[in-house]
Amino acid sequence: MTYKKVLIVGISGCSSSGKTTLAKLTSEILPGSTLIHEDDFFKHDDEVPFDEKYQIHNWDSPEALDLDLFGKELVHIKKTGTISAELIHNNNMGDLSELNVNQATLKEISAKYSATFGDGDIKVVLVDGFMIYNNQDLASRFDVKLLIRAPRATLKKRRAARSGYKTLDSFWVDPPFYFDEFVYKAYAENHACLFENGDVEGALKKDVDIYDFINDDNTDINEALMWICDHIISMR
Known part of the structure; x- marks a missing residue:
């Protein structure tokens, strides 16, 4: 099928912000939409950067992802409205029926x-990922850029509640220090350029074309879903 327009919608945020859950729910609600996950572009375990200080792989580094392939896939999607790569998401998330x-x-x-x-005649493609606005060339591929946020303490608590993550080759379980030294640190370092005074807990710069939503433990998921869908609909 040939589409009049293909809208690529980025739904990003730090790990445990709720971005994947919201992206998944949105894809289920919007008929004909397609969802892809940046997690499907992780490299094999032995290709992920190794941190000598902590003697572990750094899964939260941009270099842990095949961003060249990811970028090419976005170009293909924009041209055709279809997915070319064989993407099988590892589904590292809870039961959506409980929401x-x-x-x-x-x-x-x-x-x-x-x-x-x-x-x-318009195809909506949702892209869930934790490193999609830190790179200007990559960020330019998105027609709608949404950022899901939560306070650091909330992110840490949610991350600690997870049992682990399936990778291409194994199963990853966070060491006790991993959130502070890798997850949040990588998020802050790679997204500081988007925020006033480089403070990722503060306000986005006014000149960045990104819309943010605070998804803390008191957020109504219905409000979050409506916010995402209203931004998508506004791009018609």
Whole structure:
């Protein structure tokens, strides 16, 4: 099928911000949309940078990802609206059925989306990833750039509650120091350029074309989903 327009929507954030859960829910709500995950572009275990100080692999470094392949895939998607790479997501997330999404939200989003994209000539591709705005060339591939945020303490608590992560070749479990020394540190270092005074807990710079949403433990998931979908619909 040839599309009149292909919209590539980035849904990014630090690990445990809730970005993957929200991206997955959004893809299930929006008919005909496609979801891909930057996690599917992780390199093999032995290619991931090794930290000599801590004697572990650094999975949160940009170099842990095949960003060249990721960028080429985004170019292909923009041209065709289809996925060329064989992508099998490792699904490192909880049970979505446990989330409190109400029927009123689903109906409202569905009605808005159908009214705007009902003719099917526009393809929406959602891209979930933790390193997609830190690189200017990569960031330029996105028509909508959304950033899901949460306070550092909340991120750390959520990350600690996870049992681990499936990789291409094994299963990764965080050492006790990993969030502070790798996860959050890499996020802060690679995204400081987007924030006022380089403070990733503060405000985004006014000249960056990124919209942010605070997803802390008190956030209503219905509000978060509506926020994402309204930004997508506004790009019609």
